[in-house]
Amino acid sequence: MAEDKLDDTIIHVEHVSKVYALYDRPIDRMKEALSIRKKSFHKDHIVLNDFNLDIRRGESVGIVGRNGAGKSTLLKMITGVVTPTAGTVETKGKIAALLELGAGFNMEYTGRENIFLNGRMMGYTRAEMKQRVDSIIEFADIGDFIDQPVKTYSSGMFARLAFAVSINVEPDILIVDEVLSVGDTRFQIKCIQKMKELKEKGTTILFVSHATEQIKQFCTRVIWMLDGHIELDGEASEVVDLYESYMKTGLSLKALLNLQDEHNTKLPDAGEGGRPKADMLASIEDIQINKVRFHTFDELEVAVTYRIYEEKIDGFFLGVAFYSANRLDYVFGPNTHLEKKEVPSTQGLHKVIYKVPRLPLIQGTYVVDVGIFNNEGLVNLDYRMSARTFVVSNKYFSEGTYYIDHEWDVEV
Incomplete structure (x- = not known):
């Protein structure tokens, strides 16, 4: 052979x-x-x-x-x-x-x-x-x-x-x-x-x-x-x-591979069980994504670990946002408050996983922001900008940035 x-x-x-x-x-x-x-x-x-x-x-x-x-x-x-x-x-x-x-x-x-x-x-x-x-x-x-x-x-x-x-x-x-x-x-x-x-x-x-x-x-x-x-x-x-x-x-391929090695490392300035600042009510301890290189329609997961220092924070919620790598395009930014999803808000360490079952992005490099808030978002408890990076590619089947479900009707 x-x-x-x-x-x-x-x-x-x-x-x-x-x-x-x-x-x-x-x-x-x-x-x-x-x-x-x-x-x-x-x-x-x-x-x-x-x-x-x-x-x-x-x-x-x-x-x-x-x-x-x-x-x-x-x-x-x-x-x-x-x-x-x-x-x-x-x-x-x-x-x-x-x-x-x-x-x-x-x-x-x-x-x-x-x-x-x-x-x-x-x-x-x-x-x-x-x-x-x-x-x-x-x-x-x-x-x-x-x-x-x-x-x-x-x-x-x-x-x-x-x-x-x-x-x-x-x-x-x-x-x-x-x-x-x-x-x-x-x-x-x-x-x-x-x-x-x-x-x-x-x-x-x-x-x-x-x-x-x-x-x-x-x-x-x-x-x-x-x-x-x-x-x-x-x-x-x-x-x-x-x-x-x-x-x-x-971001060369080497840089992306470095991201692959580093994307599960702990974030800097994590609380490690102790309150980082006297006036800090909660902090984001870690953010993980399931991988760095995706194909269109892969499942994407963002696992967010956070710590609450108070006995309870009323109106607490969490948000995950995707931006283009240059941050010129705000791709998507759901949060648990708008979607009426309850997440743990009492003292201690908690983990929430955000899932996209079928990633609709066609190609490009993107960054992940994660934030925790209360009072309908008026108070920012902790925010991590461009905490993780991922790239999307695929075998050629369409053009553009997003895949949108569609149909063709031929009338003549």
Whole structure:
């Protein structure tokens, strides 16, 4: 079984690092080259660090990450444009790549001449390209410009011709890096449809885009790159949701895992059985959530432990509130007073569990506030803001923030 999986691997990246030398001034490069004592005048910039990746034949893999994460460098090494500082990159079959507009084009050649040039660079003979040239020109749909020098082309024309060449030569591996954002809507539809056809035929596709909804719908696997390493590799929609949460909140997967380790620790300044302040009537001792990473429709539990120091507090009640991580959106804030639910209000330690049987949130990072009050909320006995954090993701089935029960009626 292991051998079959290895044979099915079409891209193998093993222990790859890429380091660039950065110089403050152009002359520093010369000074370093001529230095008898081999003095260094540069700083190392590590783009990829001990990077490992296997992609199997026929997979459609999205790659996400903020600018500078190392996405483009990785793709350039897979295509052979850039060599690694350390490690090995192995690929099987023909690769068609759309990394930068105009890459691989001779600006003085016409579009037609560049079709043959690109085909030759991919290992096709002129005779083989003659069989494909008509379909390439038809797909590009740039009219008479096909026989004009490409230096006269707009960025949209570049994109059309480059994409037309790449997908009409039946590559084993197709790499698309942000180029779809250049074309108009009709062109994007045509490109996506053609990519789907290649996908069904077994072409391995690497798709880099900031349009995460496109990645969710097209890819089955997504790799989230962060600071030159893989932060997460998994099912497309879930990884994209976690990545978008990171972009909004700054909480990386490591930070979320730290939250997972810490989310059941006791809160600071708990009463520990003694009254913290002379005028304090009650205090929140601990808040626990059943987990940190949720899927839509999971059960969520918030367990609140509180201590009452008085013999009894009349009108005592408890509230739990959910906010977005940046606290700009107040999601939901029920309390036991509004819902006429009696909770213990006598001296001693008590525990109340708030449950959401089917969490209706679709995706995002959220914080939990807990408060205890009396006198219909006019008196705040203790309040813990952003006491716990949780994140929601799911396999792609809807868009937005909340899932609302609904129906469709077709009348015509």
